[in-house]
Amino acid sequence: MTTLEQIVSCISDYDPNALPVDCANRIIRDFVTPVTGIEKVSIRSTLGRVLAEDVMSTIDVPAHDNSAMDGWAVRGEDIAKGAATLTEIGTAFAGRAFGNRVSAGECVRIMTGAVMPEGTDTVVIQEMVKAEGKRIAVPAGQEPGQHRRLAGEDLKKGSPALSGGTLVRPAELGLLASLGLAEVRVRRRLRVAFFSTGDELRSVGEPLREGQVYDSNRYTLWGMLQRLGCEVIDMGVVRDDPAELETAFRNAAANADAVITSGGVSVGEADFTRELMAKLGEVAFWTVAMRPGRPMAFGRVQNAVFFGLPGNPVAVMVTFLHFVRGGLLAMMGRRDTDLPLVQVRCESPMRKKPGRTEYQRGILAQKDGTWTVKLTGSQGSGILRSMAEANCFIVLGHEQGSVQAGDVVQVMVMDGLV
Ligand code: AMP
Ligand code: MG
Numbered sequence: 001m002t003t004l005e006q007i008v009s010c011i012s013d014y015d016p017n018a019l020p021v022d023c024a025n026r027i028i029r030d031f032v033t034p035v036t037g038i039e040k041v042s043i044r045s046t047l048g049r050v051l052a053e054d055v056m057s058t059i060d061v062p063a064h065d066n067s068a069m070d071g072w073a074v075r076g077e078d079i080a081k082g083a084a085t086l087t088e089i090g091t092a093f094a095g096r097a098f099g100n101r102v103s104a105g106e107c108v109r110i111m112t113g114a115v116m117p118e119g120t121d122t123v124v125i126q127e128m129v130k131a132e133g134k135r136i137a138v139p140a141g142q143e144p145g146q147h148r149r150l151a152g153e154d155l156k157k158g159s160p161a162l163s164g165g166t167l168v169r170p171a172e173l174g175l176l177a178s179l180g181l182a183e184v185r186v187r188r189r190l191r192v193a194f195f196s197t198g199d200e201l202r203s204v205g206e207p208l209r210e211g212q213v214y215d216s217n218r219y220t221l222w223g224m225l226q227r228l229g230c231e232v233i234d235m236g237v238v239r240d241d242p243a244e245l246e247t248a249f250r251n252a253a254a255n256a257d258a259v260i261t262s263g264g265v266s267v268g269e270a271d272f273t274r275e276l277m278a279k280l281g282e283v284a285f286w287t288v289a290m291r292p293g294r295p296m297a298f299g300r301v302q303n304a305v306f307f308g309l310p311g312n313p314v315a316v317m318v319t320f321l322h323f324v325r326g327g328l329l330a331m332m333g334r335r336d337t338d339l340p341l342v343q344v345r346c347e348s349p350m351r352k353k354p355g356r357t358e359y360q361r362g363i364l365a366q367k368d369g370t371w372t373v374k375l376t377g378s379q380g381s382g383i384l385r386s387m388a389e390a391n392c393f394i395v396l397g398h399e400q401g402s403v404q405a406g407d408v409v410q411v412m413v414m415d416g417l418v
Helices: 003-011 021-031 170-178 217-228 242-255 266-282 313-332 386-389
Strands: 036-044 071-074 086-092 105-108 122-125 130-132 133-139 161-162 185-187 191-197 231-239 257-263 281-287 295-301 304-309 341-348 355-369 369-375 393-398 410-413
Touching: 003 021, 003 281, 003 295, 021 295, 021 313, 071 086, 071 133, 161 170, 191 217, 191 242, 191 295, 217 231, 217 257, 217 313, 231 242, 242 257, 242 295, 242 304, 257 313, 266 281, 266 295, 281 304, 295 313, 304 313, 313 355, 313 386, 355 386, 355 410, 369 393
Parallel strands: 086 105, 191 231, 191 257, 257 304, 341 369
Antiparallel strands: 036 185, 071 105, 071 122, 086 133, 130 133, 281 295, 295 304, 341 410, 355 369, 355 393, 393 410
16 A cells, blocks of 8 residues: 555645645545445446446447438438439338338338338438328438438447446436346445544534534535435544544544544644544645635545544535545546536635635626626635535635636536535
């Protein structure tokens, strides 16, 4: 196993006190490895799972040339030179082919999805045709080969239909079904354990005394981990006590592939965690050049990958989405882990210094026919309402300076993410 120290030493511009976001992500991706376990599950159970290997097509889909429209199947050469009058000799239905050959001057009434009768290669749609009994008048201007779906045009026999590492969404489910597959090999689910740290935290349902807050991070983390399709182990709240923390870390690492904590990595608390981590694994403490979410810890606790997130509720969500998510997806064996950024005009001015990445909470809305973005309001890292009101992040890159109202900014849509 490559150690964190080896990976970090390869990255020349590594500065744990001002670590650029990209650099932190590079270290995380280099350190984690995909789980190796594979399960064979029934097709519906693959929804939200990751394909363990390429899925080859064992058949052509569709299996035969067939009609894309309702109309008449004709021979291309009969209609190539202009208007033609043909004789209808039968009908082809989807699932009930016309069994005979079609000769020059003949045509067959055909329905969408019906196999093209032998001798025909073209469909003239019914709206174009004048039919008098069996005499079918086709106007000029029809293209030989039109409105015909070719055998194998969706999936070709012997070629890969889906690659290993693909997330199964409804479209992939359909594709697997179109190949007739009842069972599919997927990677085993990733097990992720998490807990909150802090003497001030109370769990929901308990009364709140002075100076205490309800533990909300466990709920945002639980929700985000569920959305990623992880097997989630919620270990509750752990007091700021070395012995309790050590026990929690040992239990978490023994039962999970990854361990996530919130709190305990800020300047006042990190020393405490640092000592424990030196004993249990190999962990780097970073001050990431970002806002919100600067302090973070990353590494290994026993055999589990460890993400130590800040305590502030917005910082937890932001660091989860921009570091942990990609790391966990890589561990799940996903091929595609990057989220799309789109360019949108911004209504709100924003002060920003180059030298850090900022994730402002934004509202993307349609105004006079175009989509624009504006800030949710107060952007403090403890204001979880800014996340609840937002439908996107406004991502201000490392080098970017202040934004004027009307400037184009990069936006990451949250739909499905948080
Ligand atoms: P810390 O990083 O532990 O110093 O915490 C920073 C801030 O986040 C403090 O105001 C904490 O009370 C708050 N905080 C820490 N953990 C949680 C949590 N699980 N839920 C809500 N707030 C928290
Ligand atoms: Mg704390």
